[in-house]
Amino acid sequence: MPPQHTPNPAALRQYAERLSLSIDGDEAAALAEQFAEQDAVLDALDALVLDDPPERDxxxxxxxxxxxxxxxxxxxxxxxxxxxxxxxxxxxxxxxxxxxxxxxxxxxxxxxxxxxxxxxxxxxxxxxxxxxxxxxxxxxxxxxxxxxxxxxxxxxxxxxxxxxxxxxxxxxxxxxxxxxxxxxxxxxxxxxxxxxxxxxxxxxxxxxxxxxxxxxxxxxxxxxxxxxxxxxxxxxxxxxxxxxxxxxxxxxxxxxxxxxxxxxxxxxxxxADPAALTIGLPEELFGKAPDLDEVVREAVDELEAAGASVRSVSITDYDYWLPAWLGIGMTEVGNYLASNATNYWSFSPGDPELAARLQEARVAGEPELGASLQAAMLYAEHRTATDGDAAYALAHEARRRVVAGVDGALAEVDVLAxxxxxxxxxxxxxxxxxxxxxxxxxxxxxxxxxxxxxxxxxxxxxxxxxxxxxxxxxxxxxxxxxxxxxxxxxx
Structure with missing residues (x-):
């Protein structure tokens, strides 16, 4: 395990402030003692022997x-x-x-x-x-x-x-x-x-x-x-x-x-037989690049000429895809990087050696994580400070609606194109x-x-x-x- 910070009352009050919690000096002192005892229990994990990498050229x-x-x-x-x-x-x-x-x-x-x-x-x-x-x-x-x-x-x-x-x-x-x-x-x-x-x-x-x-x-x-x-x-x-x-x-x-x-x-x-396919063309996925649309429609026309059935379909609530993707993706990547590639809420949280390496590298500060990834981490923190991650939960509700829309578009066809x-x-x-x-x-x-x-x-x-x-x-x-x-x- 990586080196531990010794718990002390001052540090715990700083943690509490970051988490919007309130503890007084006596509570901080008691918690520092409690956390030191808990850390001592975790010291047993140091006895775990992890596998060494195999020799591969x-x-x-x-x-x-x-x-x-x-x-x-x-x-x-x-x-x-x-x-x-x-x-x-x-x-x-x-x-x-x-x-x-x-x-x-x-x-x-x-x-x-x-x-x-x-x-x-x-x-x-x-x-x-x-x-x-x-x-x-x-x-x-x-x-x-x-x-x-x-x-x-x-x-x-x-x-x-x-x-x-x-x-x-x-x-x-x-x-x-x-x-x-x-x-x-x-x-x-x-x-x-x-x-x-x-x-x-x-x-x-x-x-x-x-x-x-x-x-x-x-x-x-x-x-x-x-x-x-x-x-x-x-x-x-x-x-x-x-x-x-x-x-x-x-x-x-x-x-x-x-x-x-x-x-x-x-x-x-x-x-694979084109005649065994029924193809749906969702109106929401066309109209953004007419030249490319034409090439794709010509390909679908060839499939239709070879026996495929083709029909127009629509994806209800399609426009929710972007707030769902952004709200879920930015929150998850920001928190994943902040936790050093550890996947909380999973029985397979990740590689402990990787987590330790990332923590060491980030604390050292050189080399730095790229600017776009730093921005992702900061945006996740911004969303947590803004609404306590309510937008993340709402993004999952939007996700469910887009799922229903795509399922509906697929209800009477084999594939969308x-x-x-x-x-x-x-x-x-x-x-x-x-x-x-x-x-x-x-x-x-x-x-x-x-x-x-x-x-x-x-x-x-x-x-x-x-x-x-x-x-x-x-x-x-x-x-x-x-x-x-x-x-x-x-x-």
Whole structure:
């Protein structure tokens, strides 16, 4: 355990003032004595022996071989003698997902000196290795998955494979790059507002944000527990399905997975038939980028010509997605960072070594957390001071209404279809002028927890356009089947 502060009356009165509590001098003295006794009990935790990281080789990427900045660390990790459905398949892992014995930075200098090295594989990594996959490196990402700017890629600038002067999509930028260039067969990403689907759309590859709770978050350093999803990018929908087959389903280390049963994903995409699909076009997800809308509608027209049924639908209470996403996301990320990546209200709160390292780094003050993350922490404190987190509770009520609206839109169709991101990839010299507008087709489904698959469906100005399919919660196979039906037509 990290060093403890000796409780004393003066410190307790300061704590009380910060918490809007009132204690007098005698009460503070009594509490100081009580807390010292309780701290002595906790000293027994120092006897716990934590695992040491295994010996695994890793090395820095060669900049000449990695001109697009897809990697932060390279490695070659596989299980000797293990065969399975992913035998020989190569995997890149976003650097907020633990690979034991290999440094994990979460894209932040706070975890580099010395390197933070996890002692245990994340559940998704463990399951991929059990299925025969080979981990070939940790991929580049925005600091703690809070991205969208040149400044948030703290180590290396990731570049779009279609145009290196453009953004590849955040925050799973490196995973998008290595999937699009074919350097891996599968790449793990995480998605809080579109962080898998943005690189899928902008770098021109398939990607899936699974149903919330289908994939374990054990060993994953989160952004916002309500909105986060661990998923995949890959050169093909078929590889997405293979990856999900390997990792989906309940994990005793992550209680959010309880009750989530896996489907047969690879089987669902084999010979996917457009004629078996009924597609809904939500009016709320169109009209923001007419050129991109046209490309997506042409793709849906091709699916309809191949036998799919298409109809217009509407998502009631759709406009609540943004206050729900903002109220939940900013509160959760700010408090998560303030508590050193410890997830309160969870039976799997996090890695004690990581929490200790982050505390040491933050107290030392050098290097500093990036400006956008400092702002997130301060905003969470501001909201607590403003209304005692009542807005956070109201945001969850708004979330439930958006869930009902999406469920209603899906009631008589198999999937919803839309542009993935209503904006082309900007250059690195351009700011994303309307961030919330850019998130408006992806963020709602982080709020609701529905699965979403993005597949490339054409270009505008020679830049990729993504086609997004959203399915009912738990029907990830349906979303993948829709993606495979389109890519089968597209050839």
């Amino acid at each position: 890793y090395w820095d990427p060669d900049p000449e071989e990695d001109e697009l900045g897809g990697w932060l660390t390279r490695c070659d990790v596989a299980r000797d003698g293990v065969g399975g459905p992913l035998d020989g398949l190569t995997v890149g892992v976003k650097d907020n997902v633990a690979v034991a014995g290999v440094p994990m930075t979460c894209g932040s200098p706070l975890l580099t000196d010395p390197a933070f090295v996890p002692a245990r594989d994340a559940t998704v990594v463990d399951r991929l290795l059990d299925a025969g996959a080979r981990i070939t490196g940790k991929t580049n990402m925005d600091e703690f998955a809070f991205g969208g700017s040149r400044e948030s890629l703290r180590f290396r600038l990731a570049r779009n494979p279609r145009d290196p002067e453009r953004q590849p999509g955040s925050s799973s930028a490196g995973s998008g790059v290595v999937a699009a260039t074919g350097e891996v067969d599968l790449a793990i990403g995480s998605d809080t507002g579109g962080s898998i689907r943005f690189p899928a759309a902008w770098s021109g590859v398939p990607g899936i944000k699974p149903t919330r709770g289908l994939v374990s978050h054990d060993g994953f350093v989160q952004y916002a527990k309500t909105l986060d999803n661990v998923g995949f990018l890959a050169p093909s929908v078929e590889n997405l399905a293979l990856g999900l087959d390997a990792v989906a389903g309940p994990d005793p280390r992550d209680e959010r997975t309880c009750g989530h049963e896996a489907e047969e994903y690879a089987a669902s995409v084999a010979d 839309s542009p993935t991101v209503p904006k082309l990839a900007p250059t690195w010299d351009e700011a994303v002028d309307d961030l919330f507008g850019a998130l408006s087709n992806t963020g709602p489904f982080n709020v609701t927890g529905h699965p979403a698959v993005s597949v490339p469906c054409g270009t505008v100005d020679e830049l990729p356009v993504g086609l997004q399919f959203i399915a009912p919660r738990g029907a990830d196979a349906t979303a993948l089947r829709a993606g495979a039906a389109w890519t089968g037509l597209d050839g």
